[in-house]
Amino acid sequence: MQDTLRLYGYSFSSRILLGSARYESPMLLVEAINAAGPAMVTVALRRQIQGGLQAGQAFWEVLRATNRALLPNTAGCYTVKEAVNTALMAREVFETDLLKLEVIGDDQNLQPDPFALVEAATELVKQGFRVLPYCTDDFVLCRRLLDAGCEVLMPWAAPIGTGQGPRNPKALRELRDRLPDVPLIVDAGLGLPSHACQVMEWGFDGVLVNTAVSRSIEPVRMATAFANATRAGRLGYLAGPIPVQDLATASTPEIGKPFWGEASQSAAKVTA
Amino acid sequence: MSLTVNGQEAQMPDPPTLEHLLAILHLRRPYAVARNEELVQRSEYQQCNLMDGDRIEIVHPSAGG
Numbered sequence: 001m002q003d004t005l006r007l008y009g010y011s012f013s014s015r016i017l018l019g020s021a022r023y024e025s026p027m028l029l030v031e032a033i034n035a036a037g038p039a040m041v042t043v044a045l046r047r048q049i050q051g052g053l054q055a056g057q058a059f060w061e062v063l064r065a066t067n068r069a070l071l072p073n074t075a076g077c078y079t080v081k082e083a084v085n086t087a088l089m090a091r092e093v094f095e096t097d098l099l100k101l102e103v104i105g106d107d108q109n110l111q112p113d114p115f116a117l118v119e120a121a122t123e124l125v126k127q128g129f130r131v132l133p134y135c136t137d138d139f140v141l142c143r144r145l146l147d148a149g150c151e152v153l154m155p156w157a158a159p160i161g162t163g164q165g166p167r168n169p170k171a172l173r174e175l176r177d178r179l180p181d182v183p184l185i186v187d188a189g190l191g192l193p194s195h196a197c198q199v200m201e202w203g204f205d206g207v208l209v210n211t212a213v214s215r216s217i218e219p220v221r222m223a224t225a226f227a228n229a230t231r232a233g234r235l236g237y238l239a240g241p242i243p244v245q246d247l248a249t250a251s252t253p254e255i256g257k258p259f260w261g262e263a264s265q266s267a268a269k270v271t272a
Numbered sequence: 273m274s275l276t277v278n279g280q281e282a283q284m285p286d287p288p289t290l291e292h293l294l295a296i297l298h299l300r301r302p303y304a305v306a307r308n309e310e311l312v313q314r315s316e317y318q319q320c321n322l323m324d325g326d327r328i329e330i331v332h333p334s335a336g337g
Contacts, residue, residue, distance in 0.1 A: 019337030029335070044336025045304065047278045047329070057300050060333045073336045081309070088311040089304035089331055160337065210337035 003234065005039055005206055007152050007183055008098065008130040010069070012039035015200070016230045017071065017185065019210020023219060026062045032213055033066050035223035039206065040071040042100055045090055071132070073100040074120075078113070083120040087129060099124065100154065100187075101133045109159040110188075114141040118148055125149030134187050137171040139178060146182065153179070154187035154208060157199065161211040163191025166199060176203045193222075193229030200233025201241065273324040290320035293328065303332050 005012040018038035023029040033041060041063065063070075072090035077083040083103045091097060103120050105113025112135050121131050125148055133145050137155045145153055155175060158164035166172055167189065176184060186199045187208035196207045209226055216222035273286040275293070284293060290305065290312060305312045306329040312320050322328075 019335075021335040021337045023335070042336050044334045045331040046334035048299070048303075048332050059335060060302075063333070075336050085306060085309055085311065089306060092304040092311060092313065093302045093331070093333060 003238065005183070007039075007132070010098075012069075014039040014227070015206040015234055016196070016227050017042065017187075017206060017208040018213065018223070019208065020059075020063060021210055022214040026056075026058045028219055029059075029214075030062050030066055031220045032223040033063075033068060035220045036213070036227045038068065038227075040069045040098075041066070042071045042073050042208065042210070043094065044073050044075050045086060045093060069098075070094050070096060071098055071100050072096065073134075074102045076104070077102060078104050078107075078116075080116050080120045080123065083116070084123055084127075087120075087124050088127070091129070097129050099129045099131050101131050110161075111159065112136055112156070114138065114144075117141070118144045121145055121150055122148040132185070137168055137175055139171075139175055142175060142179065142182075146179075152183045152185065154185045156188040157186050157195065158189025160188045162189050163212055164189050165191055165195035169198075169202075172199065172204075173202050193225040196226050197229040197233035197236075200230055201236045203237050206230070273322065275322060275325075276327045278328070278330055284322065286322075286324070288322050289318060290322060290328070291317040293322065294330075297330070299330065300332070303330050305330050 005015050014037050016036055016038050017040045018033060018036050019042045020029055023032065072094045074083045074086040077086055083101060087099050090099065101121055101124065103113050103116040104110050114136065117133055117135060121133050124131050131150045132152045132154050133150055134154050135141055135145060142153050155172060158167040183205045185206040185208055186204050190196055190207060190209050191212050199207060207230055213219050213222045213226060273284050275282045275284055294317060307320065308327050
């Protein structure tokens with residue numbers, strides 16, 4: 001059965017998005033991309049640093065050779081103006097109007113600034129961008145971002161790079177329930193494949209991971225693990241989990257059980 | 273004329289255009305350029321006359337999360 005992720009009219013067969021930062025080498029990044037098979041790979045813009053490993057020509061050449069769709073970010077922007085200017089430059093360089101919009105409000109936990117985020121999103125949608133905002137799990141913020149014209153939201157699981165996994169499961173699940181038709185991608189804070197699997201089981205449309213893969217001991221193996229976990233969680237969601245119950249329900253049929261009515265039943269009652 | 277290019281002072285003969293500056297810098301593609309925090313589109317490099325004190329920012333693709 002075909003299960004397609006649709007973001008702004010683009011269709012993807014994968015539900016994992018992979019960040020390109022913090023790999024030991026460009027080659028390792030490419031191997032991780034091949035292992036994860038991501039829908040998109042996030043990228044950034046920086047000044048050219050002489051001899052810089054990740055900012056170098058090798059990075060761009062090998063990344064381009066993977067033919068993956070790219071999702072430029074506005075990482076490190078703290079104001080609306082910075083974010084808008086960075087977005088315009090990203091569109092010029094990467095020739096895409098897709099944008100992961102980041103406007104950071106606190107340099108300790110890299111939490112999105114909700115007010116500046118809505119303002120920047122409003123402006124960028126007007127300028128023709130297809131904005132995927134990195135946001136918190138605050139429902140009203142998410143609604144304001146939708147009002148601003150965002151068609152996809154990317155709520156955090158936890159602060160960037162922490163690997164904590166979903167810090168506020170109730171808020172995330174509520175968001176999922178309240179916005180059933182909006183593509184929601186959990187971005188930031190995932191550390192383990194089980195975290196990805198968990199949010200996918202909850203019905204999220206995708207996950208975006210970077211540090212959890214790139215800073216693991218074996219990034220290529222971890223990329224595979226995240227891809228499999230994301231798929232597993234998605235399948236679990238689609239399959240429709242059973243409701244959780246307080247009391248046990250025997251899975252093995254009672255009918256035809258040997259020694260029926262003998263000591264085993266009364267023993268169970270005594271010990272129960 | 274004195275310019276700031278990626279945060280560093282640079283001297284240029286005047287009157288140069290942005291296209292001249294980019295030619296001197298031998299940049300690898302792709303890149304994008306902002307002048308005084310405003311994007312200058314590729315098609316505008318030739319007509320973009322630089323002014324004393326302009327702040328030029330040039331960015332390239334980079335790793336990002």
